[in-house]
Structure formats: structure tokens, C-alpha cells
Amino acid sequence: MAALRKGLLTRALSRGIKPGICTNIIGARAASGAPQGMLPGPYPKTPEERAAAAKKYNMTLEDYRPHPDDGCGYGDYPMLPDKSQHERDPWYQWDHPDLRRNWGEPIHWDFDMYIRNRVDTSPSPVDWRTMCKHLFGFFGFMMLMFGLGEMYPSYQPVAPKQYPYNDLYLERGGDPDKEPEPPKHYEI
Amino acid sequence: MHLTTLILSSSLILVIAILIYPLLTTLNPNPQDQKWAITHVKTSVKAAFLMSLLPLMIFLDQGAETMFTNWHWMNTAPFDMMSFKFDHYSIIFTPIALYVTWSILEFASWYMHSDPLMNRFFKYLLLFLVAMILLVTANNMFQLFIGWEGVGIMSFLLIGWWYGRADANTAALQAVLYNRVGDIGLIMAMAWLAMNLNSWEIQQIFFLSKNFDMTLPLIGLILAATGKSAQFGLHPWLPSAMEGPTPVSALLHSSTMVVAGIFLLIRLHPLMENNNTALTTCLCLGALTTLFTAACALTQNDIKKIVAFSTSSQLGLMMVTIGLNQPQLAFLHICTHAFFKAMLFLCSGSIIHSLNDEQDIRKMGGLNLMPMTSTCLTIGSLALTGTPFLAGFFSKDAIIEALNTSHLNAWALILTLIATSFTAVYSFRVVYFVTMGTPRFLPLSPINENNPSVINPIKRLAWGSIIAGLIITSNFLPSKTPIMSMPLTLKLAALLVTIIGLLTALELTAMTNKQFKITPTIPPHHFSNMLGYFPAIIHRLTPKLNLSLGQSIATQLIDQTWFEATGPKGVSSLQVKMAKTVSDAQQGMIKTYLTIFLLTTTIAILLTMI
Numbered sequence: 001m002a003a004l005r006k007g008l009l010t011r012a013l014s015r016g017i018k019p020g021i022c023t024n025i026i027g028a029r030a031a032s033g034a035p036q037g038m039l040p041g042p043y044p045k046t047p048e049e050r051a052a053a054a055k056k057y058n059m060t061l062e063d064y065r066p067h068p069d070d071g072c073g074y075g076d077y078p079m080l081p082d083k084s085q086h087e088r089d090p091w092y093q094w095d096h097p098d099l100r101r102n103w104g105e106p107i108h109w110d111f112d113m114y115i116r117n118r119v120d121t122s123p124s125p126v127d128w129r130t131m132c133k134h135l136f137g138f139f140g141f142m143m144l145m146f147g148l149g150e151m152y153p154s155y156q157p158v159a160p161k162q163y164p165y166n167d168l169y170l171e172r173g174g175d176p177d178k179e180p181e182p183p184k185h186y187e188i
Numbered sequence: 189m190h191l192t193t194l195i196l197s198s199s200l201i202l203v204i205a206i207l208i209y210p211l212l213t214t215l216n217p218n219p220q221d222q223k224w225a226i227t228h229v230k231t232s233v234k235a236a237f238l239m240s241l242l243p244l245m246i247f248l249d250q251g252a253e254t255m256f257t258n259w260h261w262m263n264t265a266p267f268d269m270m271s272f273k274f275d276h277y278s279i280i281f282t283p284i285a286l287y288v289t290w291s292i293l294e295f296a297s298w299y300m301h302s303d304p305l306m307n308r309f310f311k312y313l314l315l316f317l318v319a320m321i322l323l324v325t326a327n328n329m330f331q332l333f334i335g336w337e338g339v340g341i342m343s344f345l346l347i348g349w350w351y352g353r354a355d356a357n358t359a360a361l362q363a364v365l366y367n368r369v370g371d372i373g374l375i376m377a378m379a380w381l382a383m384n385l386n387s388w389e390i391q392q393i394f395f396l397s398k399n400f401d402m403t404l405p406l407i408g409l410i411l412a413a414t415g416k417s418a419q420f421g422l423h424p425w426l427p428s429a430m431e432g433p434t435p436v437s438a439l440l441h442s443s444t445m446v447v448a449g450i451f452l453l454i455r456l457h458p459l460m461e462n463n464n465t466a467l468t469t470c471l472c473l474g475a476l477t478t479l480f481t482a483a484c485a486l487t488q489n490d491i492k493k494i495v496a497f498s499t500s501s502q503l504g505l506m507m508v509t510i511g512l513n514q515p516q517l518a519f520l521h522i523c524t525h526a527f528f529k530a531m532l533f534l535c536s537g538s539i540i541h542s543l544n545d546e547q548d549i550r551k552m553g554g555l556n557l558m559p560m561t562s563t564c565l566t567i568g569s570l571a572l573t574g575t576p577f578l579a580g581f582f583s584k585d586a587i588i589e590a591l592n593t594s595h596l597n598a599w600a601l602i603l604t605l606i607a608t609s610f611t612a613v614y615s616f617r618v619v620y621f622v623t624m625g626t627p628r629f630l631p632l633s634p635i636n637e638n639n640p641s642v643i644n645p646i647k648r649l650a651w652g653s654i655i656a657g658l659i660i661t662s663n664f665l666p667s668k669t670p671i672m673s674m675p676l677t678l679k680l681a682a683l684l685v686t687i688i689g690l691l692t693a694l695e696l697t698a699m700t701n702k703q704f705k706i707t708p709t710i711p712p713h714h715f716s717n718m719l720g721y722f723p724a725i726i727h728r729l730t731p732k733l734n735l736s737l738g739q740s741i742a743t744q745l746i747d748q749t750w751f752e753a754t755g756p757k758g759v760s761s762l763q764v765k766m767a768k769t770v771s772d773a774q775q776g777m778i779k780t781y782l783t784i785f786l787l788t789t790t791i792a793i794l795l796t797m798i
Contacts, residue, residue, distance in 0.1 A: 071748075072748075073743070073744055073747070073748075098352075098354060110736065110739060112735070113731070113735040113736065113739070116354040116355075116358065117354060117357055117358045117361060118731055118735070119727075119728055119731050119732045120728060121728070124718070124724050125714065125718070126724075128725075130711075131718075131721035131724055132721075132725060134711070134720075134721055135720055135721045135722060135725055138715075142476055142599075146472045146476075146597060146599050146600070148598075148599065149597035149598040149600060150468070150597055152598055153595055153596060153597055154595075154596060154598040154601050155594070155595035155596070156593050156671075
């Protein structure tokens with residue numbers, strides 16, 4: 001009680017530099033309150049900065065490669081190969097099996113695009129150009145043929161209605177005194 | 189109130205109430221009975237089916253249809269909430285849907301018996317069924333939309349039933365996203381109707397639409413049907429949906445949910461009758477779908493995928509029928525298709541479980557120990573191909589005859605005939621690989637058909653597959669005059685192309701004795717096996733473009749634009765550009781400038797003197 005009044009607990013919990021009691025027990029920590037050395041920083045220009053950045057991101061110096069410094073704001077974040085989680089071994093005992101990732105592994109800049117529910121970059125049995133050519137070629141061919149089919153539709157042959165004898169000459173307003181021409185009847 | 193109408197309305201409300209009752213019991217805080225799924229859900233669906241036979245009999249005897257509105261929404265007259273229309277479409281479809289669901293629930297009590305959450309599974313299926321019944325009995329677009337979204341969401345929950353599996357999550361997401369694209373069309377149609385016709389009631393829409401150009405809402409409705417009924421362009425979700433348990437595939441993705449899009453078009457068909465653009469769109473889209481998905485089905489090795497593509501192909505055929513201005517034939521095909529497709533799925537499920545969850549047809553074969561299942565698989569495949577006098581024949585043959593004798597796009601006709609022969613090919617492929625030849629499964633597979641929960645549903649659906657076509661055609665007059673006189677070739681066209689397909693398939697199976705290569709390497713095989721490369725291209729390209737665009741806009745582009753390009757960097761680059769242009773102009777040739785200046789001044793003065 002007295003400790004509470006003195007604010008000791010609050011101070012103990014709000015200390016950001018040293019890990020608190022919770023971290024010792026659970027091992028998990030919030031993304032906020034990270035010490036300055038753990039946050040992403042500016043583009044590493046000197047070899048010492050590169051080494052420090054590689055250590056920060058838990059990579060070896062040979063593997064570490066930052067994004068090019070072209071003003072897009074990547075800083076010293078590592079540029080990992082653009083491979084999605086689909087390409088990782090499905091049978092290996094990952095720490096996080098659904099993410100196919102081990103604890104502490106550096107996360108790709110676009111990791112949310114490369115999870116198993118989204119973009120798959122694994123090599124396809126047929127190469128990309130052939131696939132596009134075949135699919136769009138098929139679709140284009142179909143559209144062309146549908147256009148031709150509209151121009152030349154299919155239908156059963158039809159003819160105007162024919163009546164026997166003189167094809168209703170009088171009923172159609174023919175002159176009763178004139179001799180009607182013999183009508184030509186067609187057969188389908 | 190007249191006695192007939194009273195009985196009709198009461199029994200139909202009772203059907204819905206019987207279906208809703210088990211859902212209400214789940215709100216009880218006390219823990220459920222272990223056998224709740226069987227004692228409550230299956231029994232209620234069976235009771236609802238028997239109850240729904242009464243309106244069907246009244247309709248058959250007297251041709252009585254009814255419409256009633258239960259719940260007016262405030263005082264806005266044309267916008268009601270619950271308005272039921274029991275015309276011949278819903279009176280026939282409701283008993284069929286309930287019969288098929290009853291069989292599937294009984295099967296599911298065996299298939300899912302080892303699942304600890306079986307009660308929840310049944311609850312989801314029942315909720316889906318209620319949404320579907322609301323959809324088919326809707327008399328206004330609002331209730332139809334409620335049912336439409338309801339079946340979409342339940343499809344998502346049921347496909348992702350085994351949610352620990354990433355592939356199932358992806359499939360469920362695909363289903364809901366593709367359906368959402370279709371929903372854009374439905375919402376656009378509803379908005380147009382509300383704005384221009386000021387009503388969502390179906391009768392009022394039919395009456396008021398005579399003076400309007402309905403092309404825009406019809407395109408919206410066709411888009412909705414494309415999404416829900418897996419037509420070409422929005423079709424990949426249907427084969428992916430096979431990640432869900434087999435009862436889900438049997439109920440949702442063959443008999444009921446996927447026909448909702450076609451049913452929407454059938455319901456609102458009077459709007460389309462005189463609009464040639466909409467009819468041609470339906471015809472061409474349906475023809476393309478039916479051929480494309482039948483071609484994809486030819487080289488699949490997963491039994492459920494083959495049946496899924498078969499469903500997609502038949503949905504394309506239904507769309508073709510709508511494009512021919514024959515909604516009743518499309519509805520007939522919906523009804524007959526429900527029976528044999530659900531049976532094909534149940535047989536697949538029985539075989540899969542008996543072979544210890546083996547789904548590859550290359551590892552099945554010689555299933556003599558499952559005589560009932562393999563027989564019913566064969567009956568279902570025969571009905572699917574349109575074998576004379578089974579259920580599929582009455583609808584499919586009528587459709588092909590209507591195709592042959594109508595004035596339509598010639599290429600659509602050719603595609604549909606080719607797809608019909610492909611149907612025979614892949615159906616025979618399924619039957620050959622699954623039931624015939626020597627066994628290719630593991631020796632100690634627990635093959636048995638001893639449980640009546642498996643056999644009775646399959647038998648019931650087999651009866652339906654055999655006699656449903658005959659019963660429905662005998663009792664319901666067509667509203668559009670069918671053409672009865674045509675040359676013999678056209679009359680037999682469906683049978684001829686099916687036999688050609690069967691002979692081709694037999695010829696190909698004779699080649700399976702010799703092994704040419706380990707895996708096929710010819711391009712057409714790759715095109716067919718990889719589903720026309722459609723998922724491979726679209727599911728990699730569009731999400732990647734959208735997500736990386738979104739990412740770069742959100743994190744980089746906005747800051748770079750507002751802090752740099754419209755600020756200091758923009759100003760400086762503009763200045764540099766202007767400075768360069770101006771300094772190019774300023775060459776410092778003073779004498780030339782003075783000469784030109786003098787010349788121009790002289791000419792101007794001389795001009796004023798003239």
C-alpha cells in the first residue's frame with residue numbers, strides 16, 4: 001500500500017530501458033517503449049553502422065543488405081529476397097508453423113503480402129510468359145469467335161407462311177376480276 | 189380467407205418456423221445435448237421437408253400460388269422487410285432443397301462424427317438453409333439480399349471449417365472476395381431500382397420497368413450471378429471451396445448456394461426478356477464457362493475437384509439456358525442437378541472416408557467392396573451426362589434441343605455441344621479411375637458401407653436422380669412453347685455428342701495400359717491441369733499490384749507528395765526547369781536582339797501608317 005502511494009510500482013512498470021518483471025516471466029514485450037538501439041534507423045553509411053544494423057536485425061554481416069538510399073524512406077531496414085512463405089519448407093518444424101517462420105528471423109518489408117493466404121511467388125511448372133500468352137490468347141480467341149458468331153448466327157430455316165391454292169389472293173385484297181398468278185410454293 | 193390460401197400460407201410459415209426452432213434452442217445457456225445435431229437439426233429438416241410437400245401437392249392439384257407480406261418497414265410503402273412469394277419456382281425448389289439437405293445432414297452425422305464441434309457444424313448448415321429458403325421465397329430485393337449475403341457468409345464459415353489449415357483459410361477468403369465482387373453488381377442493380385422505379389417489390393418492378401432501358405441493372409444482376417454461380421472470370425473460388433468438408437461441398441457448392449445466382453436471374457427474368465444485350469451476355473458467358481470448366485475437369489486428379497468443375501460447367505449450361513430466354517428449363521436443370529450432384533459428392537465423401545481420407549483418383553480403383561456407393565456414383569454420372577430417361581436427360585436434352593432450334597450465336601452453340609461431350613469424358617474418367625480396374629489404394633483401408641447413415645441418404649438421392657426429372661416434367665407445363673419439330677440429327681444431337689465423348693474416353697483409357705511418360709508434358713495438358721492458368725496469373729498479379737501499391741502509397745507516396753513534391757522539392761524542381769528554359773532562351777546575343785527589335789518596331793510603325 002505504501003509502495004503504491006509512493007508510485008514505486010508505476011515507476012517500475014514504466015521503466016522502458018531495462019526489461020520489467022513481466023518480460024522475465026513471459027518473454028513477450030510490446031512494440032512500444034523499445035529502446036533507441038532497437039528501432040530502425042537511417043541508412044548505414046560506414047562499415048561500423050552496417051555491422052551495428054546487421055546485429056540489430058539479427059542477421060550476419062554477409063547477409064545484411066539495406067535498401068538503396070534513394071529517398072524512399074527505407075533507412076537501414078534489410079532488403080530480403082522477394083519470396084513468399086509458400087516457398088518455405090512445409091515439413092520443417094518452424095517455431096510458428098502457420099507463418100513458416102522462426103523466432104527472431106528478420107521480417108520482410110512486405111511480409112503481410114507474402115503470408116500463406118496471399119501472394120504466392122513459388123515457381124510455377126509453366127513460366128509466366130507462356131501462361132499469360134496461353135490464357136489471354138484463349139480469351140482473345142473466344143471473344144473473336146463470339147463476335148463472328150454474332151455476325152453469322154445459327155438458326156433453323158424459316159419462310160413466310162404459305163397458304164394452298166392461290167395463297168389467299170382475294171383475302172389479301174387482290175382484284176377479283178383479274179386472273180391471279182399461280183403462286184410458287186416452297187418446301188423445306 | 190379462402191381455405192386453400194390459408195393452408196398454403198400456414199404450412200409455408202410453419203416450414204420456416206420448424207427450421208428456425210433449433211437455432212433458437214442454441215441460445216439456451218445450458219449446455220447442449222451431445223446428440224443435438226441429430227435429434228434437433230436433422231429431425232427439423234426432415235419435418236420441414238414433409239411439411240413442404242403439402243403446399244407442393246396443393247400447387248400440383250390447383251395451381252395455387254401465394255404471396256404474403258409479414259413486416260412493413262415503417263410507412264415506406266414499396267419497401268417491405270419480410271415478403272414471401274411462393275410461386276411455382278419456390279414451391280418446387282423448397283421441398284427439393286429440404287430433401288437434399290435432409291440426406292446430407294444424415295450423411296454428415298456419420299462423416300463428421302469424430303469432430304468435437306459437430307453441433308456447431310450442423311448449426312451452420314441449418315443457418316445456411318434458412319438463408320437459402322429466405323432467398324428463394326423473397327418477394328422483394330431486400331429479403332433476397334439478406335438471403336444472398338447470408339449464404340455467402342455461411343459459405344465462408346463452412347469452407348474454413350478446419351481453420352487451422354492455411355489452404356482452407358485462403359479458400360474461404362477467395363470465396364467471400366469473389367462473391368463480394370458479384371455483390372457489387374447486385375447492389376448496383378438494387379440502387380438503380382430504388383432510384384428509378386422507387387420500389388424493391390418484384391411485382392412492382394416488373395410492372396414499372398416497361399418504359400425504362402434496363403441494361404444497366406441487368407448487367408449488375410448478371411455480374412451478381414457471375415460471382416455467386418462461378419461463371420468465367422469469377423469462377424476460381426468454386427474448386428478452391430473443396431477445402432471444406434464434403435457435406436459442405438454437397439450442400440452449398442453443388443445444389444443450393446451456387447444456383448442462387450441463376451435463381452436470381454430466373455426470378456427477374458421478365459426484365460431480361462426483351463433486352464438482347466443482356467441475353468447475349470448470358471449466352472456467351474455461360475457457353476464460355478461451360479466449355480472452360482469442362483476442359484479444366486478433364487485432367488484433374490482430385491475427385492472433389494472434378495465434381496466441382498462439373499458443377500461449374502452445369503452452372504454455365506444454366507446460364508446459357510437463361511440466355512436462350514428459357515428460365516423454366518434452367519429451373520428444371522437446377523432441380524434435377526441438385527439430386528445427382530449432391531449424390532456424387534456424398535459418394536465421393538463415402539469413398540474418401542473409407543480410403544482413409546485419400547482424394548486422389550489415381551490411388552483409388554477396384555471398389556468392389558463398396559457396391560452401393562460405386563453403383564450410385566455410376567448412376568449419378570450417367571444422370572449428369574444426360575443418359576436417356578434419368579433425371580438429367582429431361583432437363584439437359586430439352587436445353588440442347590432449345591439451343592439447336594433457336595436463333596443464337598453459332599459459337600455459343602458449338603461450345604455448349606463440345607462441353608456436353610467433355611462432360612461424358614470426365615464423368616467416365618471418374619467412374620473408371622474410382623470404381624473399375626485393379627485396386628491402387630493401400631491394402632489395409634477400412635472400406636465398408638455398413639453404416640445406414642451413409643447408405644440411406646445415397647439411396648434416397650439415387651431415387652431422386654432417377655425419377656425427379658420425369659416427375660417434374662410430367663406435372664409442370666412449360667410457359668414457353670417448346671419447338672417439337674426438328675430434323676432427327678438435331679433431336680439426337682445431345683445423345684450423339686455424349687456418345688462421341690464416351691467413345692473418346694474409352695479410346696483414351698485403352699491407352700492407359702501403356703505408360704508413355706511419367707507426367708504429361710504437352711501444353712494442352714498443362715493448360716487444363718493448371719485451370720487455364722487463370723488462378724496462377726490472377727491470384728499472383730492482382731493482389732501483388734494492389735497490396736504493393738497500397739503499401740507504397742500509404743508509407744511513401746503520401747509523405748513524398750505532400751511534404752516534398754508539393755513543398756520544397758517540387759518548388760525547386762519547377763524553378764530549375766524554368767531557369768533552364770529561360771536561360772536557353774537568353775543566349776546573350778545582344779546585337780541580334782536589337783536588330784530584331786528595330787525590325788519589329790519599324791514594321792509596326794509602317795503598318796499603322798497604312
